[in-house]
Amino acid sequence: xxxxxxxxxxxxxxxxxxxxxxxxxxxxxxxxxxxxxxxxxxxxxxxxxxxxxxxxxxxxxxxxxxxxxxxxxxxxxxxxxxxxxxxxxxxxxxxxxxxxxxxxxxxxxxxxxxxxxxxxxxxxxxxxxxxxxxxxxxxxxxxxxxxxxxxxxxxxxxxxxxxxxxxxxxxxxxxxxxxxxxxxxxxxxxxxxxxxxxxxxxxxxxxxxxxxxxxxxxxxxxxxxxxxxxxxxxxxxxxxxxxxxxxxxxxxxxxxxxxxxxxxxxxxxxxxxxxxxxxxxxxxxxxxxxxxxxxxxxxxxxxxxxxxxxxxxxxxxxxxxxxxxxxxxxxxxxxxxxxxxxxxxxxxxxxxxxxxxxxxxxxxxxxxxxxxxxxxxxxxxxxxxxxxxxxxxxxxxxxxxxxxxxxxxxxxxxxxxxxxxxxxxxxxxxxxxxxxxxxxxxxxxxxxxxxxxxxxxxxxxxxxxxxxxxxxxxxxxxxxxxxxxxxxxxxxxxxxxxxxx
Numbered sequence: 001x002x003x004x005x006x007x008x009x010x011x012x013x014x015x016x017x018x019x020x021x022x023x024x025x026x027x028x029x030x031x032x033x034x035x036x037x038x039x040x041x042x043x044x045x046x047x048x049x050x051x052x053x054x055x056x057x058x059x060x061x062x063x064x065x066x067x068x069x070x071x072x073x074x075x076x077x078x079x080x081x082x083x084x085x086x087x088x089x090x091x092x093x094x095x096x097x098x099x100x101x102x103x104x105x106x107x108x109x110x111x112x113x114x115x116x117x118x119x120x121x122x123x124x125x126x127x128x129x130x131x132x133x134x135x136x137x138x139x140x141x142x143x144x145x146x147x148x149x150x151x152x153x154x155x156x157x158x159x160x161x162x163x164x165x166x167x168x169x170x171x172x173x174x175x176x177x178x179x180x181x182x183x184x185x186x187x188x189x190x191x192x193x194x195x196x197x198x199x200x201x202x203x204x205x206x207x208x209x210x211x212x213x214x215x216x217x218x219x220x221x222x223x224x225x226x227x228x229x230x231x232x233x234x235x236x237x238x239x240x241x242x243x244x245x246x247x248x249x250x251x252x253x254x255x256x257x258x259x260x261x262x263x264x265x266x267x268x269x270x271x272x273x274x275x276x277x278x279x280x281x282x283x284x285x286x287x288x289x290x291x292x293x294x295x296x297x298x299x300x301x302x303x304x305x306x307x308x309x310x311x312x313x314x315x316x317x318x319x320x321x322x323x324x325x326x327x328x329x330x331x332x333x334x335x336x337x338x339x340x341x342x343x344x345x346x347x348x349x350x351x352x353x354x355x356x357x358x359x360x361x362x363x364x365x366x367x368x369x370x371x372x373x374x375x376x377x378x379x380x381x382x383x384x385x386x387x388x389x390x391x392x393x394x395x396x397x398x399x400x401x402x403x404x405x406x407x408x409x410x411x412x413x414x415x416x417x418x419x420x421x422x423x424x425x426x427x428x429x430x431x432x433x434x435x436x437x438x439x440x441x442x443x444x445x446x447x448x449x450x451x452x453x454x455x456x457x458x459x460x461x462x463x464x465x466x467x468x469x470x471x472x473x474x475x476x477x478x479x480x481x482x483x484x485x486x487x488x489x490x491x492x493x494x495x496x497x498x499x500x501x
Contacts, residue, residue: 018128020113020136027112027149028052030273031161034254036282037326037399041164043251045270049165050157052273055144057172058159062179063143064222068215069183069208071104074143079105079134080127105130108146152185153193154238166195168236176226177209177233180216184208196235206232246289247282249330249340254278254397261398261409274408277400279324281317284493288315288329291492309472312458314342315493316380320452323381323393323413327453327493346373347443347456353379355445356386365392379445380454387447434487439473442482444490455490457482 031046055063067074071081081103102110109129133142152162159182163171166185167178174182184205185192192208194201213230216222258276259269292313317327330340353369365382368374374382377395385392393413401409432446443456459472474482 018125018132020129020133023112023145023149024114029271032255032258032269032272032274032276033164034251034276034278036278036280036285037324038281039170039277040282041168042254042278042280042282043247045251045255045266047271048157049155049161050148051160051275052148052158053160053171055140055147057170058144058147059172059174059179061176061216061222062159062171062174062182063147064216064219065176065180065183065212066143066147066186067104068219068221069180069212070107070186072215072219074104075139077103077105077134079103079130079142081106102126103130104146105134105142108142108149109133111151112145112149150186151189152182153189153191165238166235167233175233176222177230180212180230181205181209181233181235184212193238195238197238202235246329246332246334247285248334248338249342250278250280250285250328250397252338252340253328253343254280257396257398258401258409262401273403275402276398277402279319279326279397279399279411280328281326284317284327284495285329288317288327288493291489292329292332294492308464309459309461309477311474311477312341312345312460313489314345314376314454314456314458316342316376316454318377318380318384318395318452318454319450320384320386320447321388321391321393323384323395324399324411325377325395325397326451328377328397341456341458342376345376345456345458347376347379347441348372349374349379352443352445353382356382376443376454376456379443379456380452383445383447383454384452387452432487432490434483439475439482440471442474442486444483444486446490446494451494453490453494455486455493457486 026048029046029048030050030052031044031048033044033051034042036042071077106126109126113129114126147159149158151157152159152165154162154165156162156165159174160171162182162185163169163174163178166182167174169178181195185195187208192201192205195205196202209232213222213227217224217227254276255266255269258274259266262269262274264272292315312331313329315327315329316325318325328340328342330342331337349369349371352374353365356365365385368378368382381392381395384395396411396413398409399411400407432444434442434444441456441458443454445452445454447453457474457478459474459477461470461472463469478485
């Protein structure tokens, strides 16, 4: 009796003395996420792919799927599973295999609040903290912390990042079937992350997904009819394809501009947990990438050329009268060429600006005419001003920046009407101008009231044996009239019908 009383007293004393620690920094660091103009995911910057979301933004069916998968008694238990603690204790003293089977509360404590050390004393402390957390915090608070820190594979920590990585949506748009699939993945994320691309993995996950849904029925959070109608979801391809890898050009530009708008360093931006809403249109961007690839217009050694010339392509889409950049194709392979042809490539101005109205000649366009070369972005922005009846706006890529639901930056483009020149925006068929500088550059600029599109081709002889890089002739590289090629490429990219305001 005395021994029992003493043991109980020791446990009570330990419980009273234990504090609930704050989450360790690695568990709560957030990445900055970049979205396109429709809210679709472009990419991220930061050491960990994690974006914190309140539980209110996680659909109830997703919450219940996670509970069914990981801890079916979560709503009513005391925060610990005595049987799993007993197994862990026996393994600790007997030298047996390490044990799992923790509750959601224990998992949250273990993964977010404590170090990964494996010992009986750590397991005991984990249990004490879990019990105290269960008694001092609501189940919703615990579940929110868990969902924001648990690892799902594909580099995604937390439900928001997992939703984007597996299904291309934010957490609040997850369906029942998608939520159950993510819940099933938690058990073995490094294996299940290949679902959708590996047949065996997908088959195994489908079985566990069905088990999760059956658990929801047993828990009373899903009806038999809803269970019968559930269809196993389709996953985004993993790893990402070529068009997604090409988006690093977009991220470079947007990250630099976002940091500048917030007056912080790129490093502070990356770990700040911001949501950066860009001006990019991923549908247009991907169409540009696919059009370049389909016509084999790719940066790399040209087979037809007598020299080892490289062909470079840039595509820029700008909204007239606003300056928002919708597309920015800067190269085919960011890993091989981080240099962005759209931002830093050179178009010899000469005849490139001839199609602009004669009167459209006030700053900054008159300054552009005096330069021997201009970047594809500068040239396209000039034609965007023509399409807007003379209203020139500086091109930009950041529409809005938020954090924790609060808007920190909102773009307010201020078009400046150029004196002279066109008085009304183009309203009719798309206007097109195609030209070239000798046989070194070919471009096509087309404009209407919703989009000015610039496409340019360049050829370059790479540096060799101390000789610097030099411009190369286009015709031997592409094997045909470069102007005809760039015109067809522009037609492939531009939407069939330009939407009106």
